[in-house]
Amino acid sequence: MRCPYCAGENTQVKDSRPTEENAAIRRRRVCPDCGGRFTTFERVQLRELIVVKRSGRKMPFDRDKLVRSVMVALRKRPIDTERVERMVSGLVRQLESSGETEVASDTIGNLVMEALRGLDPVAYVRFASVYRDFREAADFHEVLGEIAEPVADDPDAPHIPFEGAVVGVAPLKKH
Structure with a gap:
């Protein structure tokens, strides 16, 4: 992985842990050339x-x-x-x-x-x-x-009442 700070190609992984219910891996990396630290995510494609x-x-x-x-x-x-x-x-x-x-x-x-x-x-x-x-x-x-209207496939979705009224905005008064 190339360093985003100095473009060095020898970055090292310092920590890896799963995220998003094990759908991705978060990796903390460090660049030995400039000392820059950054995070990358790896996902299945x-x-x-x-x-x-x-x-x-x-x-x-x-x-x-x-x-x-x-x-x-x-x-x-x-x-x-x-x-x-x-x-x-x-x-x-x-x-x-x-x-x-x-x-x-x-x-x-x-x-x-x-x-x-x-x-x-x-x-x-x-x-x-x-x-x-x-x-x-x-x-x-x-x-x-x-x-x-409630979301058809989610009976627990909140029902937001809307009766077709358009809320008016009063014009601004000039002082």
């Missing part, structure tokens, strides 16, 4: 995935990009990072075990939305607003109507 964007462009699947987009949706929400990692690992396993090497970005987006819907309704709306490219308040209204 069933197959190389290619993401097909809406434009038709193809690019390699990037798990870290998926984690970052989920974390943006969950910013300042009371969700443990461990739960996010488990959710993302489950999504990646689902994609890898589908048997397909090319996956449409829409498929990934829909899977993330469904996972967020069960995890945190606010994050679901945030992610949907970017993923579905909301242009007006009516778009939010539609998604809020979607989360007002």
Whole structure:
């Protein structure tokens, strides 16, 4: 493993331990050249995935990009990072075990939305607003109507009452 500080190639593993219910291995490493310390994670990868964007462009699947987009949706929400990692690992396993090497970005987006819907309704709306490219308040209204219904496969999911009322915002007064 190359050192991220000095690019030295002789890094040493100082500690290894399983994480994410033994789905990954966390390794603490040190570089003997510069003394830099860093952490790496090792996960099983069933197959190389290619993401097909809406434009038709193809690019390699990037798990870290998926984690970052989920974390943006969950910013300042009371969700443990461990739960996010488990959710993302489950999504990646689902994609890898589908048997397909090319996956449409829409498929990934829909899977993330469904996972967020069960995890945190606010994050679901945030992610949907970017993923579905909301242009007006009516778009939010539609998604809020979607989360007002209990999740079909989770009878314990919280029911969020939403009766179609749009909350108005009073104009700011100029002083």
